[in-house]
Amino acid sequence: MKELYFDDLKAGEKFQSDTFEVPAKEIIEFAEKFDPQKFHLHAKSAERSIFKGLVASGWHTAAITMRLFVKTLNFAEGAIGLGVDELRWPNAVRPGDVLRVETEILDARLCRSRPNMGVIRLRNVTLNQKDEIVQTMSANALVPRRSGSVE
């Protein structure tokens, strides 16, 4: 699989990730560690919550999105997150949902302070098997240039 550097990315480019099915077990495991609220922990008490059933923590959805994104873009030297904005969860993720991520590169510019790096701005939209949006976000990331790249 091709490894990407900053030099390979252009504003307007779009990427489609693989899919990932979210097991109930992983929803509960993540919640026990990081977000121990009843609607993420127990199917029974989740039924009496606003969600009417077990749902994944938004931070779990964000983490799954990162996994799918990282595997799709496959940066040779990694991508270093500078910040995230407009992180929203318009629909909950439920056990058995099959997620995928659509990435659009919004901007790609050279880094002034580090000539061997570029900064990309991107938007990630995470969808389920019914094409419902479960997460949106925009992010800036620092991505290494191909060694020897000269502008």
Place this chain on the structure above:
Amino acid sequence: MKELYFDDLKAGEKFQSDTFEVPAKEIIEFAEKFDPQKFHLHAKSAERSIFKGLVASGWHTAAITMRLFVKTLNFAEGAIGLGVDELRWPNAVRPGDVLRVETEILDARLCRSRPNMGVIRLRNVTLNQKDEIVQTMSANALVPRRSGSVE
């Protein structure tokens, strides 16, 4: 420990979390599952990265922040994240770092569409044992009112 409802929160209130020490093992486990980049996975190759050593995924820092926040506020009926903005990671989290979260309630208002709920706006700042900021974020969350609360 007191369980909080929307009615207990006021703009300007501040909360201090407990602390959590981040083991190298958990940094690597999280990265293997959700953010498999070399500076989160392998101490040796992380030394040759921009970080000069193993660092936690920003999403791991966000998840640890959620754990500390949820345990501190201890919402009786949970808090439902509506969205997050200005999520930034000004310093990396390294193995053995001891994190804590400072929460400030920025705004608390009743929910128009759901009279039994309120919406809080908050800012979470996550610090390490050297008082360096490792994460900042602002968020909106839906929080249930105490049953029978009437305005």
